[in-house]
Amino acid sequence: MAATGPCFSVAGFCPALVRSCLTPSSSSSGKMKSNPVPNLTRRFAVSTEQVQIKTEATTTSFPDNERLKMERLENETQEKKIPLLWELAEAEKKHRKSMKDYFEESKDLIRSDGGPPRWFSPLECGSRLDKSPLLLYLPGIDGVGLGLIKQHYSLGKIFDIWCLHIPVKDRTSFTELVKLVERTVRSENCRSPNRLTYLVGESLGACLAIAVAARNPDIDLVLILANPGTSFKKSQLEPLMPLLALLPDQLQLGLPHILSLMTGDPLKMMMDNVTKGVPLQLTVEELSQDVAAMSSYLSVMGDILPRETLLWKLHLLKSASAFANSRLHAVKAQTLILSSGKDQLLPSQEEGQRLQHLLPNCENRLFSDCGHFLLLEDEVDLATIIMGTNFYRRGAYHDYVSDYVPPSPYEFKKIYESVRLIRLATSPVMLSTFEDGKIVRGLAGVPSEGPVLYVGYHMLLGFELAPMVSQFFFERNILLRGIAHPSMFRRLKEGRLPPMSQYDIFRIMGAVPVSGTLFYKLLSSKAHVLLYPGGVREACHRKGEAYKLFWPEHSEFVRMAARFGAKIVPFGVVGEDDFFEVFFDYDDQMKVPFLRDYIIDIAKESKSVRTEENGEVGNQDMHLPGVLPKFPGRFYYYFGKPIETQGRKELKDREKAHELYLEVKSEVEKCLSFLKEKRESDPYRYLLSRLSYQAMHGITSEVPTFEL
Numbered sequence: 001m002a003a004t005g006p007c008f009s010v011a012g013f014c015p016a017l018v019r020s021c022l023t024p025s026s027s028s029s030g031k032m033k034s035n036p037v038p039n040l041t042r043r044f045a046v047s048t049e050q051v052q053i054k055t056e057a058t059t060t061s062f063p064d065n066e067r068l069k070m071e072r073l074e075n076e077t078q079e080k081k082i083p084l085l086w087e088l089a090e091a092e093k094k095h096r097k098s099m100k101d102y103f104e105e106s107k108d109l110i111r112s113d114g115g116p117p118r119w120f121s122p123l124e125c126g127s128r129l130d131k132s133p134l135l136l137y138l139p140g141i142d143g144v145g146l147g148l149i150k151q152h153y154s155l156g157k158i159f160d161i162w163c164l165h166i167p168v169k170d171r172t173s174f175t176e177l178v179k180l181v182e183r184t185v186r187s188e189n190c191r192s193p194n195r196l197t198y199l200v201g202e203s204l205g206a207c208l209a210i211a212v213a214a215r216n217p218d219i220d221l222v223l224i225l226a227n228p229g230t231s232f233k234k235s236q237l238e239p240l241m242p243l244l245a246l247l248p249d250q251l252q253l254g255l256p257h258i259l260s261l262m263t264g265d266p267l268k269m270m271m272d273n274v275t276k277g278v279p280l281q282l283t284v285e286e287l288s289q290d291v292a293a294m295s296s297y298l299s300v301m302g303d304i305l306p307r308e309t310l311l312w313k314l315h316l317l318k319s320a321s322a323f324a325n326s327r328l329h330a331v332k333a334q335t336l337i338l339s340s341g342k343d344q345l346l347p348s349q350e351e352g353q354r355l356q357h358l359l360p361n362c363e364n365r366l367f368s369d370c371g372h373f374l375l376l377e378d379e380v381d382l383a384t385i386i387m388g389t390n391f392y393r394r395g396a397y398h399d400y401v402s403d404y405v406p407p408s409p410y411e412f413k414k415i416y417e418s419v420r421l422i423r424l425a426t427s428p429v430m431l432s433t434f435e436d437g438k439i440v441r442g443l444a445g446v447p448s449e450g451p452v453l454y455v456g457y458h459m460l461l462g463f464e465l466a467p468m469v470s471q472f473f474f475e476r477n478i479l480l481r482g483i484a485h486p487s488m489f490r491r492l493k494e495g496r497l498p499p500m501s502q503y504d505i506f507r508i509m510g511a512v513p514v515s516g517t518l519f520y521k522l523l524s525s526k527a528h529v530l531l532y533p534g535g536v537r538e539a540c541h542r543k544g545e546a547y548k549l550f551w552p553e554h555s556e557f558v559r560m561a562a563r564f565g566a567k568i569v570p571f572g573v574v575g576e577d578d579f580f581e582v583f584f585d586y587d588d589q590m591k592v593p594f595l596r597d598y599i600i601d602i603a604k605e606s607k608s609v610r611t612e613e614n615g616e617v618g619n620q621d622m623h624l625p626g627v628l629p630k631f632p633g634r635f636y637y638y639f640g641k642p643i644e645t646q647g648r649k650e651l652k653d654r655e656k657a658h659e660l661y662l663e664v665k666s667e668v669e670k671c672l673s674f675l676k677e678k679r680e681s682d683p684y685r686y687l688l689s690r691l692s693y694q695a696m697h698g699i700t701s702e703v704p705t706f707e708l
Contacts, residue, residue: 119163231347235347406510572668580630
């Protein structure tokens with residue numbers, strides 16, 4: 001019943017009341033009502049101790065103006081032959097702010113920058129889900145509080161965001177900053193005991209988050225720490241402090257270097273864009289504009305971190321690091337570490353690994369090509385990271401159904417592009433069947449309204465998942481909520497299985513661990529559910545077992561589907577034998593002592609599946625078969641005629657339900673036989689013929705297949 005994935009982000013007043021707000025910038029969508037507040041800067045308003053601005057929470061449904069916008073886009077895209085989803089993605093991208101916005105809004109914030117540290121809430125974050133958690137952003141050494149500016153649009157849909165601003169000339173000690181954040185956390189928890197609080201901190205802010213969590217173990221907190229400053233002692237920053245103290249104010253030591261670190265590897269960014277199909281000339285032009293813009297804002301960075309302030313912040317970071325490290329043992333909060341592989345200020349990659357071993361409830365994600373200012377990177381989307389790690393929750397525990405938020409068009413486009421090479425290599429052919437039995441190419445035949453249960457064959461190592469799940473969302477705007485093996489959701493001992501990050505994309509797209517309760521919840525919410533009765537036994541099959549079903553003897557899903565009137569869509573997938581050949585399977589590995597012990601240890605550590613089954617079906621041991629690559633062929637998917645269960649009261653009877661179960665299994669076998677026979681007549685079954693066709697008709701052209 002389980003699916004597997006491929007193994008291949010001053011004291012003096014009550015801080016809870018002191019919140020400031022940013023007025024909408026030119027890139028914000030919608031019109032905001034003006035507020036009669038005198039003497040405001042362009043984007044920074046006085047605290048709510050003086051003025052309170054209320055925003056209405058919204059649900060995930062589109063308001064009228066957004067619906068009209070979608071209809072207009074749909075009409076336009078039909079004329080332009082551009083997918084509506086990509087138009088929506090581009091429209092969403094325009095709402096997202098840039099590095100230029102960071103510097104422009106920073107200038108406004110520090111223009112008249114007196115007073116104590118204070119909270120502000122960006123106005124573009126005013127529309128969000130009901131019962132959204134509180135997110136407190138704790139800045140790094142810049143102290144501006146705009147480190148999430150590129151994330152405001154996406155995070156603002158699912159969080160109530162408050163950002164801490166530490167003025168340039170402020171000299172509040174680290175312990176006082178801890179007390180400031182702590183008072184906010186405690187007062188908000190007192191006001192809304194069931195509301196979860198997230199602490200998102202960068203470098204210095206990460207130390208703040210750790211300190212607050214250690215001092216408040218009784219409060220339900222989630223920590224997200226980007227390049228935490230707990231590694232200060234091991235960094236190149238500490239030796240810089242004596243030198244910086246001796247230099248005159250005119251010399252802004254290190255600012256050009258710090259500015260250059262605000263993005264990761266420019267060459268890697270350029271090559272990624274070329275891989276995604278962005279013209280090289282356009283990529284180079286955009287990169288040149290970014291570099292020129294960054295250089296022009298050197299003076300702004302000098303205003304944010306003048307010599308005295310930079311020296312103070314380094315001393316502050318030093319004390320913060322020592323304070324946080326001495327209290328790591330007291331941190332019980334759920335923690336997510338985000339580490340940059342090219343952080344030239346702090347040894348963040350090694351620190352992420354260290355903290356993951358020290359903190360009891362911790363996950364670590366590495367971003368190999370990112371620099372120190374991780375959350376300002378173009379390729380980093382914190383909302384997507386939180387969803388992919390299952391760190392988003394609105395209660396005491398994560399609910400895989402009610403807490404799930406589907407990816408936005410912009411987020412999905414990045415996912416779709418990330419599997420572009422897989423689609424190019426496999427050139428998937430997808431066939432579907434209408435209720436009248438007509439077979440068509442594409443997914444037009446699959447039901448639009450849920451609940452729908454897709455039941456089929458699990459290809460070797462689950463290689464069919466990425467093209468199938470992405471195509472369903474792209475072509476039909478349908479999310480396939482896969483029922484997956486528990487090991488995709490629980491971190492095992494290091495080195496046991498591929499890192500958890502390899503499964504993030506499936507969690508983003510809605511996969512849930514195998515569970516009767518979750519299966520019930522998904523069908524009751526009218527979801528489109530993807531189920532593999534063969535589970536790991538099919539996905540990790542032995543030599544000579546390609547396209548053989550390993551289903552339980554007894555019905556597992558029919559009566560549950562009938563309870564909610566779900567349509568059952570049997571399907572088959574072929575093509576694995578044109579890509580790989582198993583040469584070292586489970587039976588071979590169990591004959592090697594150290595491999596046998598390894599497989600047994602994984603089985604003991606991971607949650608068992610199908611313990612009640614005997615024989616081969618009950619053998620769901622996780623392992624990695626040894627495979628030999630072949631010259632690439634093609635993937636073929638066939639979704640059979642939907643089977644109705646609505647109104648079929650006879651399915652309450654176990655025998656009748658079992659008859660339908662056998663019928664579904666038979667239909668899946670027919671789908672496999674149909675595809676194996678038809679692919680023999682496909683002139684474009686192999687890669688060279690497809691590349692030749694695409695060379696003549698364009699790389700994005702749809703390659704023909706056999707006649708239906």
